Amino acid sequence: MSAWEHRKVFAVVHTRSRDQWLSFLLSGAALVASSFSILIFIFLLLESWPVLRATSVGSFFFDESWHPTEGLFNLVPMIAGTILVVFGAVALATPLGICLAVFQQFYAPCAMGVFMRLTMELLAGIPSVVYGLLGIVVLVPLINQLQSPGASLLAAMLTLALMILPMVVVIVEADFQKIPRPYLLGAEALGFTRWTTIKSIIFPATSGGIFAGIILQTGRAVGETMAVMMVCGNIVQVPNSLFDPMRTLSANIALEMAYATGNHRSALFLSGLILMTFVTLLVFVAGYLQRIYRRVD
């Protein structure tokens, strides 16, 4: 074997072993990356195990109150608070977001449409603490003039609605842009007015995708912590009116984690587990819906 051939064989062997190393490294990276979601579930479960063993599942719903240091773990006010806030925010932001997207896409003059798009993208990137800050400084005093204390279910709903509104607009608009051009040309050829086109072609063609997007946003809203915590008043109670202060599951974790120990801490991890399970379910439902509607298209 000549020296040159030897070198060639060596080079091939050398790159082959390097390829194997790389394959090994990359599969390691993939393994680590995909293990995080499982790790999160495991640790939440492990940490919430003590309180699950110490009390029955019923106590999280039927205990007298939330006094975790005295062994009373009623999570109902927080769960009810979360559901109310999220429901209110999504119910407000969805129709408004669809209106804005329709306007931006089909009615607005060109310059205004571009301006709206930039504003919505800017808003979608603003951190939740800034929404919380605006809520505290602008919204809460306004509501306080109507009825004290101002920091209330209503304030939390409005802040969260304002937060998810730009994301709803962006999602709906993306769905609008996926409509096949022949549909629109057909509508034009038939002499449809703008509104008839929107009502009888665009909405039916996009409703599935929009619905899936809204569910995904609902998941985001359920997990949202900072903005809601800053304006909701943080009193543990099921609110009787829009003006009552309340507390959500995520706010409860953020507020009490700092000093919680023992079963109290464990109960907070349990509320984290509840949040995570709920959000994961919503993500799966949204993904499933998206797949179905894509197939139909």
Next chain:
Amino acid sequence: MSIERSRITDAAVAIFLWVVSSAILLLVVSLLFNILWHGLPHVSWSFLVDTPQEAGRSGGIGPILVSSVLILTVCVAFAVPLGVGTAAFLTEYCKFSQRTNRGIQGSLDILSGVPSIVFGLFGNIFFCKILGLGFSILSGGLTLACMVLPVIVRTSEMSLRGVSPEIRQAIESLGLSKSGALFHILLPIAVPGITAGVILSVGRSLAEAAALIFTSGYVDRMPSSLSDSGRALAIHIYDLSMNVPGGDKNAYASAVVLIALLLAMSTLTRILVRITFQRTRIC
């Protein structure tokens, strides 16, 4: 008659949409101006470099900016190799095993949906307690790395898949080794797309507060090492507006700084995305 009626409906809907959209746009723009109006006068060079005094009521945000940058550095240093590696595995090595591919994708989908407060809980127990890092910049950065991992994997994967078939055929026909093709051809082509993903995730990390409260902590001193606790900018805004009476002025100013940083990043991302698309089109 029917045409007449549908024209009237059309006009009515148009008016309705104009009113609703203008009202919301006006509201939103006035809120943005509200932040600028109250915040901008207090932003100055000394505000950016000074240490906070009286719990942040006066003074600046120097140490907080340093902590934020350190947290982001840790986050990027950890998330980028892991994320790009995973993406390379998914696109270049995992082509034939659909089940593995779907498993990894599913796990990342779940991860991208996890609420940030849950990341905070996980980081607190895993990085602070089990790995023994305590309340530190390191724990905070690692927690954020887990949070942005799905974003980085997805954008890297998209830009690796976006490499044109002609180039892939050329690689095959030249018989290049996998590692050579990846490092010398595929990754260099994908760099703008990957960078866009990284900047996007840096933006999300910068905006994050809930995941950091129990991992990197509250301390507003200048951090002396990565194992020190450090306060991120978003947490500073939260703390000033919630817990410090009279901290509104500096909270506004910090919010202006935060938004300006995020704006710069999203502009950079947009430019990079444009470059990526142009490049794949030329190829």
